[in-house]
Amino acid sequence: MNTKDFSGPIHFVPGLHFSCTGCGKCCRNDWDIPVTQKKAQSIRGTELFQKKSKDGFIPLKMIDDSLVLGRRPTGGCVFLADDELCELHRDLGGDSKPLSCQIFPLNLVKTPDGLHVSLSFACPAVLAGVGLPLEETRDWVASFVEVDDDIPPLTMTSDPVSLSANCEISYSDYLELESRLLDCLDDSLCPQGLVNWACGLLESGPELENFSPLRVSSLLSEALGLLDVFGRAVVGIVELPDSHDEREDYMQALATDYAVRSNRLGIPLPSFAYYRSSSKMTRDVVLKFVRSQIAGKRLLTGPSVVSRLLAFGTGLTVLCYYIEAQARKTGTLHFSFQQMESAFTLVEENILTHSDDLEPYFDSYEEALTRMIGLS
Numbered sequence: 001m002n003t004k005d006f007s008g009p010i011h012f013v014p015g016l017h018f019s020c021t022g023c024g025k026c027c028r029n030d031w032d033i034p035v036t037q038k039k040a041q042s043i044r045g046t047e048l049f050q051k052k053s054k055d056g057f058i059p060l061k062m063i064d065d066s067l068v069l070g071r072r073p074t075g076g077c078v079f080l081a082d083d084e085l086c087e088l089h090r091d092l093g094g095d096s097k098p099l100s101c102q103i104f105p106l107n108l109v110k111t112p113d114g115l116h117v118s119l120s121f122a123c124p125a126v127l128a129g130v131g132l133p134l135e136e137t138r139d140w141v142a143s144f145v146e147v148d149d150d151i152p153p154l155t156m157t158s159d160p161v162s163l164s165a166n167c168e169i170s171y172s173d174y175l176e177l178e179s180r181l182l183d184c185l186d187d188s189l190c191p192q193g194l195v196n197w198a199c200g201l202l203e204s205g206p207e208l209e210n211f212s213p214l215r216v217s218s219l220l221s222e223a224l225g226l227l228d229v230f231g232r233a234v235v236g237i238v239e240l241p242d243s244h245d246e247r248e249d250y251m252q253a254l255a256t257d258y259a260v261r262s263n264r265l266g267i268p269l270p271s272f273a274y275y276r277s278s279s280k281m282t283r284d285v286v287l288k289f290v291r292s293q294i295a296g297k298r299l300l301t302g303p304s305v306v307s308r309l310l311a312f313g314t315g316l317t318v319l320c321y322y323i324e325a326q327a328r329k330t331g332t333l334h335f336s337f338q339q340m341e342s343a344f345t346l347v348e349e350n351i352l353t354h355s356d357d358l359e360p361y362f363d364s365y366e367e368a369l370t371r372m373i374g375l376s
């Protein structure tokens, strides 16, 4: 998409802060960073590229017909130096990096009323609320809007909006719905309340006046039964991304206390269930995250609003589960930033963003609930 499509106002989710601390964490994750042909051409022309190639690295590689940055065999970006700094940035300037790297941790969603900007909580500075208010990054964001390049992380939305697989609503009706959801969002609703909203929206269809965010849906108990199954499936995918054959057994074992270990966290896992953190600080961060996702128009980034609500409900259930698993391991109930950061990293990196492969699961979840409405 060419950036000349960027027009209209830029909206920033209030209450978020960010300044990069240079911790290098975003360069060490498992994401495939897309590189445009134009950017690849300029990277290939650098001495750094020649040196990396000579040293036996593959600085740029093809995955599914797309060019991405190469990775070190030990993990992390091929251009990440030992001092945690980006060698492309250090030697050639920030503009030499792929745009995904330049704009992290911004989430950008283009809607009929302009560009909406929120932040990824996979970044520890965002999670800790370190730095400038997000609104103060306006010039930084505007500079990306002006550059003549592709912006891979940008999500486009349309009018009308897909409320569910079978139902569309106008963008103005969506804004009205979103404001009603935000008005009654509180920490008692997260995360299973998001599943309740998905059920209520499936029941109301386009007649949104019949939808009340505070009403308990008649589908909720069936939906929570399915959340248990889909939640365990998602944990299986996060833990065994490349071992498809072992996942079914792993998922079954997650119904039993401490029958499996987390490959990601290196700890034994309790049986999968809906845990609510005893720490108010953790609950406040989860609530802030959900609010920022909704206000940042992230409910519009999936196949349907219902499917995204189910994804968020499932993702946050898994997040609370991983926080509980770590708290049980350490035997402490008090707030732990490190435990919360590990859980957010797993969930943001694998379930809520960079998760195209999980979309069919949440579509199936929506389909199953839709069938239940037809049967009731």
Ligand code: SF4
Binding pocket: 019, 020, 021, 022, 023, 024, 025, 026, 027, 104, 105, 122, 123, 124, 125, 126
């Ligand atoms: S994870 Fe966040 S704070 Fe750390 S280097 Fe990346 S953008 Fe900066």
